[in-house]
Amino acid sequence: xxxxxxxxxxxxxxxxxxxxxxxxxxxxxxxxxxxxxxxxxxxxxxxxxxxxxxxxxxxxxxxxxxxxxxxxxxxxxxxxxxxxxxxxxxxxxxxxxxxxxxxxxxxxxxxxxxxxxxxxxxxxxxxxxxxxxxxxxxxxxxxxxxxxxxxxxxxxxxxxxxxxxxxxxxxxxxxxxxxxxxxxxxxxxxxxxxxxxxxxxxxxxxxxxxxxxxxxxxxxxxxxxxxxxxxxxxxxxxxxxxxxxxxxxxxxxxxxxxxxxxxxxxxxxxxxxxxxxxxxxxxxxxxxxxxxxxxxxxxxxxxxxxxxxxxxxxxxxxxxxxxxxxxxxxxxxxxxxxxxxxxxxxxxxxxxxxxxxxxxxxxxxxx
Amino acid sequence: xxxxxxxxxxxxxxxxxxxxxxxxxxxxxxxxxxxxxxxxxxxxxxxxxxxxxxxxxxxxxxxxxxxxxxxxxxxxxxxxxxxxxxxxxxxxxxxxxxxxxxxxxxxxxxxxxxxxxxxxxxxxxxxxxxxxxxxxxxxxxxxxxxxxxxxxxxxxxxxxxxxxxxxxxxxxxxxxxxxxxxxxxxxxxxxxxxxxxxxxxxxxxxxxxxxxxxxxxxxxxxxxxxxxxxxxxxxxxxxxxxxxxxxxxxxxxxxxxxxxxxxxxxxxxxxxxxxxxxxxxxxxxxxxxxxxxxxxxxxxxxxxxxxxxxxxxxxxxxxxxxxxxxxxxxxxxxxxxxxxxxxxxxxxxxxxxxxxxxxxxxxxxxx
Numbered sequence: 097x098x099x100x101x102x103x104x105x106x107x108x109x110x111x112x113x114x115x116x117x118x119x120x121x122x123x124x125x126x127x128x129x130x131x132x133x134x135x136x137x138x139x140x141x142x143x144x145x146x147x148x149x150x151x152x153x154x155x156x157x158x159x160x161x162x163x164x165x166x167x168x169x170x171x172x173x174x175x176x177x178x179x180x181x182x183x184x185x186x187x188x189x190x191x192x193x194x195x196x197x198x199x200x201x202x203x204x205x206x207x208x209x210x211x212x213x214x215x216x217x218x219x220x221x222x223x224x225x226x227x228x229x230x231x232x233x234x235x236x237x238x239x240x241x242x243x244x245x246x247x248x249x250x251x252x253x254x255x256x257x258x259x260x261x262x263x264x265x266x267x268x269x270x271x272x273x274x275x276x277x278x279x280x281x282x283x284x285x286x287x288x289x290x291x292x293x294x295x296x297x298x299x300x301x302x303x304x305x306x307x308x309x310x311x312x313x314x315x316x317x318x319x320x321x322x323x324x325x326x327x328x329x330x331x332x333x334x335x336x337x338x339x340x341x342x343x344x345x346x347x348x349x350x351x352x353x354x355x356x357x358x359x360x361x362x363x364x365x366x367x368x369x370x371x372x373x374x375x376x377x378x379x380x381x382x383x384x385x386x387x388x389x390x391x392x393x394x395x396x397x398x399x400x401x402x403x404x405x406x407x408x409x410x411x412x413x414x415x416x417x418x419x420x421x422x423x424x425x426x427x428x429x430x431x432x433x434x435x436x437x438x439x440x441x442x443x444x445x446x447x448x449x450x451x452x453x454x455x456x457x458x459x460x461x462x463x
Numbered sequence: 464x465x466x467x468x469x470x471x472x473x474x475x476x477x478x479x480x481x482x483x484x485x486x487x488x489x490x491x492x493x494x495x496x497x498x499x500x501x502x503x504x505x506x507x508x509x510x511x512x513x514x515x516x517x518x519x520x521x522x523x524x525x526x527x528x529x530x531x532x533x534x535x536x537x538x539x540x541x542x543x544x545x546x547x548x549x550x551x552x553x554x555x556x557x558x559x560x561x562x563x564x565x566x567x568x569x570x571x572x573x574x575x576x577x578x579x580x581x582x583x584x585x586x587x588x589x590x591x592x593x594x595x596x597x598x599x600x601x602x603x604x605x606x607x608x609x610x611x612x613x614x615x616x617x618x619x620x621x622x623x624x625x626x627x628x629x630x631x632x633x634x635x636x637x638x639x640x641x642x643x644x645x646x647x648x649x650x651x652x653x654x655x656x657x658x659x660x661x662x663x664x665x666x667x668x669x670x671x672x673x674x675x676x677x678x679x680x681x682x683x684x685x686x687x688x689x690x691x692x693x694x695x696x697x698x699x700x701x702x703x704x705x706x707x708x709x710x711x712x713x714x715x716x717x718x719x720x721x722x723x724x725x726x727x728x729x730x731x732x733x734x735x736x737x738x739x740x741x742x743x744x745x746x747x748x749x750x751x752x753x754x755x756x757x758x759x760x761x762x763x764x765x766x767x768x769x770x771x772x773x774x775x776x777x778x779x780x781x782x783x784x785x786x787x788x789x790x791x792x793x794x795x796x797x798x799x800x801x802x803x804x805x806x807x808x809x810x811x812x813x814x815x816x817x818x819x820x821x822x823x824x825x826x827x828x829x830x
Contacts, residue, residue, distance in 0.1 A: 117497075118627075118681060119656050119711035120580045126819045128714040142537075160724075166518030168728070169693035174498045198565050198698075209601060213487045214581040234715050236577060251640075258483075287493030290485050297475035314485060319729045326536035344486035347495040348601050350568045356696035357724055361535070437573075456628045 112367055115274040126233035127153070129226065132430055141453055143444040144430040146269075146297070146404050148326035150378065150447070153371040156327070156398050160357055173358040179359050181195050182366045183334055184383045187306060195346055196362075198353045200296050200320035200333030203345075204263070205231055207316065207335075210344040211290045212237045213259045219256060220263040222246070223270065223437050225294065227253050228263045244268070244325035248398060253286055260289040270430070270442045272400035274301055289340065293317045296371050298332075299324030299376055300383070300402035313338050323403055325365040330358045383445045387457055393462060413443045413462060421461030427454050445458070493600035499797055508820055511797040511813040513636075513664070513771050515693035517814070518729070519746065520738040523694070526731035539723040540717065546726050549733045550701055554673060557708050562713055563729075565720045567663050567687035567700030570712075571630065572598055574683065574702075575806045577711040578628045578657045579604045585624060590615070590637065590804050592661065595630045599723040612637070613764060617646040620653055622747055627656040634668050637797070637809045640766035641668055651679050657708065658685045663700075666691035666743055667750075668768035680705050681693070688769055691743055692732040697725045746770050750812045758824055760829060780829060782808045788828030794821050 117124075151157075157294035176196035184191045205299055208231045210220045219240035220228040232239045240259060245251040248271035256262060262283070267274045274403035284291050293305045295317055310317045316337035320326035332354065335345065365372065387397045394410035409418045419431035419441050430442045443454065484491075499512035517526075543563035550664055551558045573677035575598045579585045586607035587595040599606045607626060615638035619746040623629060629650070634641045651658050660672045675682045683704035689695035699721065702712065732739065754764045756771055761777035776785045784796035786808050798807045810821065 122580075123577050123714055126714060128720050131538070131718040134538055145538055147538065148536050150536070152535050156535070157531050161528060164524050164527045164531070164762060165481040168523070169503055169515050169517070171498070171512055171514065171689070171695040172698070173501055197820055199717065199719055201719065205717060210486055210490050213489075213603065232746050248698050321536070325674050326721075328538040329535040331539070331722045332718060341485060344490050347490055347493060347751065350566065350572060351496050351498040352568065352695075352698060354564055355698045355722060355725060358722060 105155035120312050122236040127233045129230040141450045143429045146329050146444045150375040151324040154440040155368045156361050159360045163360050174351045176354050176359050178248045179362045180365050189336050194336050195342050196354050197333040199331040203318045203333045203335045206345045206348045209294050209348045210236050215241045217259045218261050219259045224265050248273050253282045264290045265294045267297050267401040271398050272402040272406045273398050274401040291315050295318040297402035300403045330363045332358050379445050386451050406440050406442050408440045414438050422457050425457035475640050494607040496597040508817045509793045512794045515696050517695040517742040522731040522735045523728050526727045530675045530727050541718045543721050543726050546729045549730050562709050563721050564700040566698040568684045569701045570702045572657050573712045573715045575602050576715045585628050592634050600797035617642050620649045629658045632661045633662050634768035638765050639769040640765050641768040641774045650749045658682050663687040663770035667770045691810050696731045697728045699725050699729045746812050755817050773807050773809050775807045782806050789824050792824035794824045
């Protein structure tokens with residue numbers, strides 16, 4: 097060992113202390129993102145991570161089974177061109193305006209890396225997707241939390257001077273509400289930096305923000321196959337926007353970021369529009385039925401444009417006791433012990449049968 | 464639009480100029496990584512991206528076919544625990560020392576983000592994997608290029624003062640040579656920062672560096688399923704090291720970075736050791752046969768411990784004309800117009816039949 101080795105010099109300080117200092121200070125200090133549980137309890141009704149209760153299209157299964165062969169030894173198309181072409185045709189964009197990610201989280205990550213340097217400002221509304229502050233911490237960016245009002249809406253255009261990147265979840269999570277589009281326009285026109293409209297849940301809403309693309313040079317719209325296409329297990333997301341912004345994301349992207357099978361699953365899902373529309377329709381119908389029942393029982397339910405409801409139980413029942421009571425009855429929903437949202441629980445919309453059990457379990461916790 | 468809007472003020476400058484300024488300066492200025500071509504030419508013999516010529520294990524196909532069902536609607540295990548346990552048992556590590564990536568490139572990317580801040584030093588030997596400088600550029604890190612000697616070996620311990628992260632490809636690419644392990648030890652003991660031994664090709668070598676783990680607090684060893692396990696299409700890599708370093712990478716990792724099917728493919732591949740050993744043995748045997756033939760024809764062939772050979776044709780044939788001649792004959796290898804390596808071409812080892820055609824085409828270009 098070289099006599100100049102800091103390892104030798106620090107030897108007595110021990111392993112742990114030394115090793116921790118290898119990480120950047122922002123990484124050392126931060127807390128990682130905590131995903132919802134993926135428990136393997138038999139018989140559990142899983143309404144905690146907003147998965148689609150219906151399977152992916154049968155065409156997806158066909159495409160995947162046909163692709164499980166020796167071609168898996170080959171790298172995938174680094175450009176995911178087939179999938180981008182299909183998305184372009186479906187939504188009316190040039191494939192050059194589209195980029196594919198290993199899940200929508202990959203897309204959000206690329207946006208941070210392309211547009212926000214260390215110490216620069218990254219903004220997001222709060223409460224919203226809890227990954228945004230984590231991505232800011234990883235990048236060593238300055239977090240700007242923009243509060244939503246009591247109805248989880250944007251009250252007035254916030255000050256966004258110097259903000260390099262703003263994430264807006266539309267419809268928002270965990271509230272499920274649709275943010276007024278006029279307010280979004282006002283913010284976009286004030287913004288100096290890039291606005292990412294994160295539309296992970298938008299297929300369950302009545303509107304979307306794709307018409308911002310082509311109108312604003314600083315807007316990207318991100319989408320996911322996880323929820324409405326029931327492909328959470330395949331990891332697939334996409335983003336559309338001006339080619340200049342897409343080009344910046346493409347430089348940051350891992351060149352083989354999407355597997356052969358995930359690309360094919362996405363293509364097959366897009367091809368089956370009737371199946372997609374039918375399952376989305378069913379989820380929305382169930383959502384409204386659940387909302388009405390909860391409201392009949394005096395829950396406060398926010399108007400949902402997503403595949404979940406965010407609901408506040410009537411006193412004396414608390415959200416925490418509702419959550420615990422459901423869990424005891426093998427129904428898993430999501431509850432956060434966090435400011436602004438601890439009075440609510442978020443309930444993903446399952447099949448009608450699952451939601452009947454959820455309602456039954458809820459009714460029992462009300463007694 | 465607000466009168467203070469910079470978009471309004473800059474309107475006349477036009478779209479492109481404005482949009483480019485959204486990206487960080489390092490992203491604007493950098494060039495993205497250029498992966499090897501994935502052409503779809505019928506009958507082409509593809510020896511350009513070091514894929515395995517043999518298919519993945521039949522057990523992989525079985526596992527994947529059995530998993531193509533409604534469970535794809537569910538998120539994957541965010542911890543890839545089953546795969547980490549199997550890797551731990553196979554190689555003698557605790558699962559807590561192992562992290563799974565969406566390909567080995569994902570792992571390398573996580574290392575940069577966890578250990579190197581903007582403006583800090585990231586080092587790598589040169590010539591080596593051309594992704595390293597790209598990852599440095601994305602992070603806005605300072606690139607320290609450490610030259611290899613004429614034999615593509617490390618001559619003396621370089622100055623690595625202040626280097627936060629050093630990538631060492633072992634065996635190296637594109638040279639294919641095994642770097643003297645003693646030299647690696649000397650460097651590791653001098654290093655103030657983290658050393659990542661990138662063993663993407665190590666299963667085709669006679670040795671490996673896993674015994675560095677447990678000995679040094681600053682060493683990680685990265686591995687890939689793409690080459691030796693023939694799973695390039697599935698995107699799967701892993702890294703092993705001290706839990707403190709793994710913990711830092713885990714904070715930076717996308718929580719659902721590996722799809723359900725990729726996790727299962729990896730597990731099934733690990734379970735089929737005899738198949739793995741047999742295909743690796745075949746690739747190595749073919750490699751030696753190709754090397755001998757090329758040497759008989761007076762090519763300079765570096766001693767390869769990988770699934771490719773890096774060879775220099777005898778004058779008057781140049782590497783570029785060899786590459787072009789092969790391409791005309793529908794054999795695709797890889798050639799870089801870059802300092803230090805433009806006199807060589809890199810040839811992935813295919814099946815015996817493919818390599819016979821490669822040798823035949825080579826013989827024709829020699830005339």
